Amino acid sequence: MQLSTEHIPVALERTIDLLAPALAGTNPCVIDATLGLGGHAERLLERFTALRLIGIDRDKSALEKAAARLSRFENRVTLVHAVYDQITEVARESGYSAVQGILFDLGVSSMQLDQSERGFAYSHDAPLDMRMDQSRGVSAHEVVNTFSHEELTRILRVYGEEKFASRIAARIIDARKLAPLNSTVTLAELVKESIPAATRRVGGNPAKRTFQALRIYVNNELEVLEHAIPAALELLAINGRMVVLSYQSLEDRIVKQAFTEVTSSEVPHGLPVEPAPAPFHLLTRSSESASDEEIAVNPRAQSVRIRAIERRAA
Numbered sequence: 001m002q003l004s005t006e007h008i009p010v011a012l013e014r015t016i017d018l019l020a021p022a023l024a025g026t027n028p029c030v031i032d033a034t035l036g037l038g039g040h041a042e043r044l045l046e047r048f049t050a051l052r053l054i055g056i057d058r059d060k061s062a063l064e065k066a067a068a069r070l071s072r073f074e075n076r077v078t079l080v081h082a083v084y085d086q087i088t089e090v091a092r093e094s095g096y097s098a099v100q101g102i103l104f105d106l107g108v109s110s111m112q113l114d115q116s117e118r119g120f121a122y123s124h125d126a127p128l129d130m131r132m133d134q135s136r137g138v139s140a141h142e143v144v145n146t147f148s149h150e151e152l153t154r155i156l157r158v159y160g161e162e163k164f165a166s167r168i169a170a171r172i173i174d175a176r177k178l179a180p181l182n183s184t185v186t187l188a189e190l191v192k193e194s195i196p197a198a199t200r201r202v203g204g205n206p207a208k209r210t211f212q213a214l215r216i217y218v219n220n221e222l223e224v225l226e227h228a229i230p231a232a233l234e235l236l237a238i239n240g241r242m243v244v245l246s247y248q249s250l251e252d253r254i255v256k257q258a259f260t261e262v263t264s265s266e267v268p269h270g271l272p273v274e275p276a277p278a279p280f281h282l283l284t285r286s287s288e289s290a291s292d293e294e295i296a297v298n299p300r301a302q303s304v305r306i307r308a309i310e311r312r313a314a
């Protein structure tokens with residue numbers, strides 16, 4: 001399969017290097033909680049020849065593509081259609097109560113953005129959908145055509161950090177009185193018209209924040225992540241490692257907070273005793289970014305924040 005530059009996995013070598021010390025033993029197991037097109041998974045399976053990999057994705061078409069890509073490792077790979085907050089159950093069903101490595105490469109895949117009919121991209125005209133799992137849940141179409149001004153404003157403000165949330169919501173409500181909002185480009189145009197002309201001239205496409213907000217809402221991304229990260233930390237074996245790649249501040253904040261909680265020593269209030277050592281320690285001091293060289297060949301790497309953590313020996 002010839003992959004375009006847009007399909008290059010982000011921070012590939014750094015991710016593998018961060019996970020590597022945990023995967024060197026006998027019979028290691030790694031969970032790729034966001035399998036996507038299987039780019040990171042493929043490299044892990046190539047490099048660690050005894051590695052077993054459990055790959056999770058909520059998008060059936062991603063799983064199909066990854067299955068084809070990873071077919072030569074068939075006997076070391078289990079692929080599961082699930083939402084990643086089911087990580088404990090998925091591991092248990094494959095016979096694992098602890099694993100050596102876990103990877104989250106968050107957000108949408110380049111394939112999902114490229115499949116214009118999925119409605120993720122404001123640059124391609126398509127029906128509004130944005131569900132990663134198209135077999136369930138409300139679509140972006142339902143949200144923009146039926147939600148109240150108050151609900152729309154909240155979604156755009158909270159998940160898109162959109163300053164003009166209320167104006168955009170009002171414009172959506174006005175427009176849909178005339179005809180349902182069916183397409184990505186119609187919505188993108190509407191957002192552009194809602195914001196002051198001076199703001200339109202700075203920054204990127206003004207629809208970016210609205211599309212991010214709808215996608216996060218439709219897929220319940222932040223709540224799922226809030227449950228998934230602690231569950232994944234629980235699953236890590238002693239000396240096990242986890243790497244998370246996030247692409248926007250809302251998800252990075254959740255990861256940072258969950259990592260801080262398990263890496264802070266507990267100091268019993270008012271007692272003159274040594275604090276118990278924290279069960280995990282950070283492998284990345286704050287978050288890391290991709291290198292300029294990587295960003296030059298893979299623009300998706302521009303916004304990545306890399307965080308990694310290891311479970312200490314008891």
Ligand SMILES: C[S@@+](CC[C@H](N)C(=O)[O-])C[C@H]1O[C@@H](n2cnc3c(N)ncnc32)[C@H](O)[C@@H]1O
Pocket residue numbers: 008009010033034035036037038039040041056057058059062082083084085105106107108109110132221224
């Ligand atoms: C950025 S892509 C992963 C790309 C992959 N690392 C690669 O190299 O090909 C993210 C994938 O995670 C999936 N995903 C996002 N949120 C998910 C969730 N809550 N549960 C399961 N899969 C999820 C998406 O469907 C998408 O295929």
